[in-house]
Amino acid sequence: MTTSNTNLRRHPGLNLGPSHGKAHEEAESVVFGFWVFLMSDLVTFAMFFAIYATSIQATAGGPGNADIVDVTSIALQTGSLLISSLLFGVATVAMKYHSSKRVVILWLLASLAFGLCFLGLEIRDFIDAAEKGAVPMRSSYLSSYWALVGLHGLHVSVGSLMILVVCVQIAFFGFASDVKTRVLRLGLYWHFLDIIWIGIFSVVFLPGLLS
Amino acid sequence: MEHFIFGRLGWDDIAIFDVFRDPTASNIVGSSAGWLAVIGAVIVAALLLIKGWWKPLLFTWLNTTDHKKIGIMYIVVGLVMFARGVAEGVVMRSQYVTSYQGGYLTPDHFSELFSTHGTIMIFFVLMPFLIGFMNLLVPLQIGARDVAFPRLNQISLGFTIVGAMLLMISLVVGQFATGGWTGYPPYTGVAFQPGTGPDYWIWSLGLSGIGTVLTGLNFAVTIYKMRCPGMTFLRMPIFVWTALCTSILLIFALPPLTAVVIMQALDRYLDFHFFTNDLGGNMMNFANLFWMFGHPEVYILILPAFGLYSEFTAIFSGKRIYGYMSLVIATMAIAVLSFTVWLHHFFTMGQSPTINVAFGIATMLIAIPTGVKVYVWIATLWGGRIRMRTPIIYLAGFIVFFAVGGYTGILLANPTVNFAVHNSQFVVAHFHNVLLPGTLFAVLASIYVWFPKFFGFRLDERWSATAAWLFIIGFTFAFMPLYMVGLMGLPRRSPAFDDPSYIPYMIVTMVGALCVLAALCTLIGSFVVSALRRDTLAVPGGDPWDGRTLEWASPAPVPEWNFAFIPTVNSQDAFAKEKAAGTAYEIDCDTYEDVELSPTSWIGLNIIVFGTLFGFAMVFWIWWLAVLSALALLTHSIGLGFVRDKGEIIPASVIERTEKDWIALAAEGPGTERRDEVSPSNRGIAARISEA
Numbered sequence: 001m002t003t004s005n006t007n008l009r010r011h012p013g014l015n016l017g018p019s020h021g022k023a024h025e026e027a028e029s030v031v032f033g034f035w036v037f038l039m040s041d042l043v044t045f046a047m048f049f050a051i052y053a054t055s056i057q058a059t060a061g062g063p064g065n066a067d068i069v070d071v072t073s074i075a076l077q078t079g080s081l082l083i084s085s086l087l088f089g090v091a092t093v094a095m096k097y098h099s100s101k102r103v104v105i106l107w108l109l110a111s112l113a114f115g116l117c118f119l120g121l122e123i124r125d126f127i128d129a130a131e132k133g134a135v136p137m138r139s140s141y142l143s144s145y146w147a148l149v150g151l152h153g154l155h156v157s158v159g160s161l162m163i164l165v166v167c168v169q170i171a172f173f174g175f176a177s178d179v180k181t182r183v184l185r186l187g188l189y190w191h192f193l194d195i196i197w198i199g200i201f202s203v204v205f206l207p208g209l210l211s
Numbered sequence: 212m213e214h215f216i217f218g219r220l221g222w223d224d225i226a227i228f229d230v231f232r233d234p235t236a237s238n239i240v241g242s243s244a245g246w247l248a249v250i251g252a253v254i255v256a257a258l259l260l261i262k263g264w265w266k267p268l269l270f271t272w273l274n275t276t277d278h279k280k281i282g283i284m285y286i287v288v289g290l291v292m293f294a295r296g297v298a299e300g301v302v303m304r305s306q307y308v309t310s311y312q313g314g315y316l317t318p319d320h321f322s323e324l325f326s327t328h329g330t331i332m333i334f335f336v337l338m339p340f341l342i343g344f345m346n347l348l349v350p351l352q353i354g355a356r357d358v359a360f361p362r363l364n365q366i367s368l369g370f371t372i373v374g375a376m377l378l379m380i381s382l383v384v385g386q387f388a389t390g391g392w393t394g395y396p397p398y399t400g401v402a403f404q405p406g407t408g409p410d411y412w413i414w415s416l417g418l419s420g421i422g423t424v425l426t427g428l429n430f431a432v433t434i435y436k437m438r439c440p441g442m443t444f445l446r447m448p449i450f451v452w453t454a455l456c457t458s459i460l461l462i463f464a465l466p467p468l469t470a471v472v473i474m475q476a477l478d479r480y481l482d483f484h485f486f487t488n489d490l491g492g493n494m495m496n497f498a499n500l501f502w503m504f505g506h507p508e509v510y511i512l513i514l515p516a517f518g519l520y521s522e523f524t525a526i527f528s529g530k531r532i533y534g535y536m537s538l539v540i541a542t543m544a545i546a547v548l549s550f551t552v553w554l555h556h557f558f559t560m561g562q563s564p565t566i567n568v569a570f571g572i573a574t575m576l577i578a579i580p581t582g583v584k585v586y587v588w589i590a591t592l593w594g595g596r597i598r599m600r601t602p603i604i605y606l607a608g609f610i611v612f613f614a615v616g617g618y619t620g621i622l623l624a625n626p627t628v629n630f631a632v633h634n635s636q637f638v639v640a641h642f643h644n645v646l647l648p649g650t651l652f653a654v655l656a657s658i659y660v661w662f663p664k665f666f667g668f669r670l671d672e673r674w675s676a677t678a679a680w681l682f683i684i685g686f687t688f689a690f691m692p693l694y695m696v697g698l699m700g701l702p703r704r705s706p707a708f709d710d711p712s713y714i715p716y717m718i719v720t721m722v723g724a725l726c727v728l729a730a731l732c733t734l735i736g737s738f739v740v741s742a743l744r745r746d747t748l749a750v751p752g753g754d755p756w757d758g759r760t761l762e763w764a765s766p767a768p769v770p771e772w773n774f775a776f777i778p779t780v781n782s783q784d785a786f787a788k789e790k791a792a793g794t795a796y797e798i799d800c801d802t803y804e805d806v807e808l809s810p811t812s813w814i815g816l817n818i819i820v821f822g823t824l825f826g827f828a829m830v831f832w833i834w835w836l837a838v839l840s841a842l843a844l845l846t847h848s849i850g851l852g853f854v855r856d857k858g859e860i861i862p863a864s865v866i867e868r869t870e871k872d873w874i875a876l877a878a879e880g881p882g883t884e885r886r887d888e889v890s891p892s893n894r895g896i897a898a899r900i901s902e903a
């Protein structure tokens with residue numbers, strides 16, 4: 001199991017190299033552990049989705065789905081989130097092919113910029129909704145809407161903070177193997193949030209757009 | 212300004228002064244409990260300072276990432292909370308003795324008692340006990356030096372302690388929830404309980420839940436990735452299998468609890484409407500989410516206990532476990548089925564009969580793998596050379612009671628029967644009947660079995676066996692009558708009753724409760740007596756019971772590095788096989804290597820301090836403190852990424868010396884025959900027997 005050949009195939013996104021037996025073994029546990037964490041987090045989201053699905057009718061006479069969806073803003077948000085993920089992917093590829101610290105950090109910051117763009121648009125949507133009277137205190141439907149979309153937004157905020165932290169770590173420590181696996185894990189997290197967003201898009205926004 | 216500094220905390224919230232304001236019986240009991248907590252804390256603090264124990268507490272315990280010390284701390288937390296849980300049980304029983312058309316506790320106080328009792332026993336007694344044993348045993352049984360993420364392990368412990376601390380603080384300041392351990396809204400909503408109670412519930416469960424899910428993650432990765440060479444899945448000890456299933460359950464079942472706690476917090480703090488009566492709130496969603504966690508939780512509590520029973524049944528029968536494969540399959544089957552039955556906790560809440568039937572059948576299905584397990588233990592005993600030590604006493608009680616508890620479970624799984632007895636004392640009898648003999652007896656027996664491994668001396672046999680008998684007798688008297696009064700119609704959680712025919716049963720249960728209290732005292736006594744006689748009870752060889760799995764293949768107490776070298780196994784029960792072949796105490800490697808221990812960390816202590824402050828601040832709306840504590844936690848967590856501590860290096864020479872001393876000890880004599888194992892001649896080296 002520890003021959004260099006299998007090591008090469010173990011973490012295709014990383015250049016830990018065939019000679020780093022220990023780094024590979026550690027990466028294996030850490031990355032696997034992170035997948036497990038993501039599974040667990042996915043279940044948390046699933047619960048918020050389930051509650052949302054059961055609350056669609058529970059508007060208590062207040063604003064419903066169609067009243068708060070702004071199609072342009074949603075399109076822009078989706079675009080910026082996906083571009084942000086793409087840029088993160090470019091950053092990991094750059095890291096894999098031994099680009100300089102500066103290049104990788106720049107790609108990461110570009111990814112962060114689009115992430116912040118997403119957050120800005122989302123916050124603007126929330127403010128708009130609040131101005132229309134669609135505050136979470138208004139009805140059970142709006143509670144579950146704000147909680148589901150807000151939970152995703154909170155995750156994106158945490159991810160943004162972590163991109164900054166990882167950039168600082170790259171600047172401090174260079175591409176040490178623990179920093180590399182951290183970038184890899186953050187990438188998993190960032191792409192995971194895309195998948196959640198696609199779920200939110202299909203379950204929350206699409207019905208509103210169609211109606 | 213005062214409101215800014217203290218939030219909604221006022222002098223009236225200091226519950227220990229209630230007794231001076233209004234000295235009713237109820238207040239005397241409540242305040243005395245608070246005073247006990249305060250005095251206990253003061254005594255502990257004084258001892259730490261005067262005896263200088265604060266130094267080892269800080270520098271060898273609270274900053275350690277060693278799985279063995281963390282496991283011991285989990286079990287200590289469990290024992291402290293167990294004492295409170297038992298005390299509350301006794302107080303509740305005494306209420307029932309007096310509560311024919313009355314009772315000396317106010318209804319609110321009684322409600323608070325059963326709410327804290329349930330919360331404590333589930334989250335801060337049974338779970339810390341079992342997670343403690345997972346910590347102690349899993350790395351040793353799979354031949355690893357530690358868990359996959361030692362620092363994360365410390366973080367988990369920190370969060371568990373935060374929850375326990377909040378519960379203890381609720382005795383002294385403010386009030387805990389009165390809505391039961393399940394905390395169903397709308398009764399626990401702002402409209403009906405604007406006070407601190409449900410908020411204590413939210414933060415103690417929410418914060419400790421974070422720790423628990425991280426434990427699940429940690430042990431799943433440990434078991435998947437850290438097994439020693441040759442330790443294939445089907446060579447793992449049964450306890451490791453059950454720990455794996457429990458970890459998987461924790462990973463998938465805790466998120467619904469997190470979600471429901473977040474939603475309840477949003478309802479209470481920000482006026483959301485998930486579970487309120489008005490504006491479209493739906494409290495059925497709470498019941499569903501809570502039990503999506505709550506039912507797997509039942510198996511989180513019972514599966515590791517099954518694992519422990521399997522381990523020591525084999526040891527004290529002197530033969531290998533019967534039907535290993537069927538135990539593994541049964542464990543996995545229970546783990547999977549546990550996600551399909553949550554609705555049986557609320558058959559009567561108005562869903563269609565079809566749905567009830569589906570969940571009823573799924574529930575009954577679980578009885579099949581569980582029944583398989585009971586037969587496996589009986590078959591393991593069958594034909595074995597059974598030694599009637601303390602663990603087997605617990606096991607005997609367990610098999611009988613668990614069968615009874617299982618049968619009543621089948622009754623309750625039938626929706627038509629359930630409608631008749633739901634919410635009655637029958638249910639109380641049922642779940643105590645499965646959880647006490649099921650989990651608690653397993654843990655108490657296991658403390659006896661594995662205590663010598665980690666402390667280097669056995670527990671006194673007579674005291675331990677007495678405690679076991681007292682627990683069994685006390686349990687019988689305390690809970691069997693509840694089946695009767697349940698069938699006669701007494702609702703659970705009712706502070707008083709009107710039917711005089713319950714009175715004799717209540718007197719019997721009171722006797723049982725006192726007997727359990729006596730058992731608890733005897734248990735504590737067994738620790739004290741054994742510690743005083745630790746020289747005669749010492750088992751430096753580390754194998755006092757002729758154990759079968761890898762954790763016995765080291766001296767006692769287990770050295771910090773666990774194994775002198777990572778073992779290689781080629782069968783189940785590897786240590787028993789080696790002992791039978793006479794190769795257990797041979798030096799298997801030519802050169803010893805330095806071992807780097809996992810680095811120490813202060814994140815656990817930080818979580819204990821600032822997590823507790825955060826929870827307290829949130830309960831009392833002290834927003835500045837909440838923000839500061841959260842920031843302290845956040846900065847420390849981010850800082851962890853920049854810390855590159857190396858752990859302590861244990862030089863090869865020290866490891867070699869320890870290993871050779873141990874082997875020399877084994878070579879000294881023929882070892883202990885099993886009939887002498889509770890005599891001082893047991894030095895932890897088992898006499899060789901031909902058959903494994």
